[in-house]
Amino acid sequence: MLSDRLQGKVALVTGGTSGIGAGTVERLAREGAKVVFTGRNADAGKEVADRSGATFVQHTVDEPSDWPELMARIAKDHGRLDIAFANAGSEKGDSNVEDISIEGWNGVIGVNQTGVMLTVQNAIRAMKNNPDGPTGSIIVNSSMNAHRAMGNFLAYSVSKAAVVALAKSAAIHCGNQGYKIRVNAILPGVVETAMISNLIESSEDPAATRAAYAGMSPLKRMANVDEVAAFVAYLGSDEASFISGADLVIDGATTAGMMGL
Template sequence: MKRFTDKLAIVTGGNSGIGYATAKALINEGAKVIITGRRKEAVEKAATELGAIPFVTDQASLQDIQQLKTHIEANYGKVDILFVNAGITGTRGPIETTSIENFDNVMNINFRGAYFTLQQFIPLLKDGASVVMLSSIVANMHSANSSVYQASKAALNSISKTAANELAARRIRVNMVSPGPTRTEVLGKAGLDPAGVEALYETLQEKIPLKQIGTAEHVAQMVCYLSSAEASFITGSEFVLDGGMTL
């Protein structure tokens, strides 16, 4: 029997990148997967390709989060796996010139949205369920020109550990996966052209001891492991997938 047969999984931001790869891996292991995203066409296209169930929602919108929760409760019942993946990098720049708009956009999706997605789904989580938050190695870094993104992931890690403590009595496990440089569409969405993206990857690769850039599939396999029975004694932990970059 596959690891997730008869399990229901929610993947936010599941129409591309890490979310898409994780939804695919969960489905291959037998799970019924609901993917969310802000763009109707993209979410429905991805769902058709994957064999997933689409739901259009913006993680930055509390109303959308509540509608997602209500829909799943009414149509599917309890949830076995919650992967809070949706996030953005925002615009890079020094603290001195960071705009309120950029600050709000990043925090509303990466932190506020993730926080209230977790909050809304706690009543729907089965006892023994798995929650995985997509964080980043930047949560423990303090590089110039990335203050808001770094802060959003550090805050996410903090509430994830608190949630692990609060939900332990129900055997609900909450863990974080923190990738390093990973090949996804996120840099293009941030405004870099393809040549600029490749140049950045080449530069980053030289800083990684394993001399390779991570893939969405690397993260997907870790999420699957943390959501499986094999990881039943793991909670409140952060798993770094960076090829040794932060050693």
């Protein structure tokens, strides 16, 4: 049985209509938080909202003009913000360093890097105005590829490394300002989202493809979505009150070192 450790807290999740984002929306809500989540897909947003009881707002994470209305709504409806999960991400148009177009580069960097910056920036501004003073927890969804770049996903790899530095910079800033606002980055390994499951099932040899994904980790499996969502919930809770400025891997030891022969 889940705890109610997030009771009374208000959370924002970007990119909450699928995958890790959707799983986190549901997990935070089950632990007692009032959750507002964003995304572009209204139909998927409605499905997640119906399942979780959370509030969906259609929103473009890397569009600065979309942010004031969203934050005003959270302030009006809830009067505070305690948790922000900067989760929205994209790989669309990515490629290797020789072949990527400037449009592909700008698109991925826009969502994965500028979108994260805008999420963190607006979350801090909102958390500063909490009735009990500047307090809260911001979690940035990076990737193990921040440490192990991919040759065929240049912009994704670069952006995921960059947002680790962004989280650390924001954490230092908040501490220096005297805010009780924590900022951390999580670095998931391969997570069996619906997208990954579909890729496996549509491959020529699903068993071999599944084994390849699972074999990336010394634990010989992929993470499930709720394992990552549980990590976010922990970092958003008061139990993690002295964790800030960290980059925390959740990858089954994939990036710990070489597995050997």
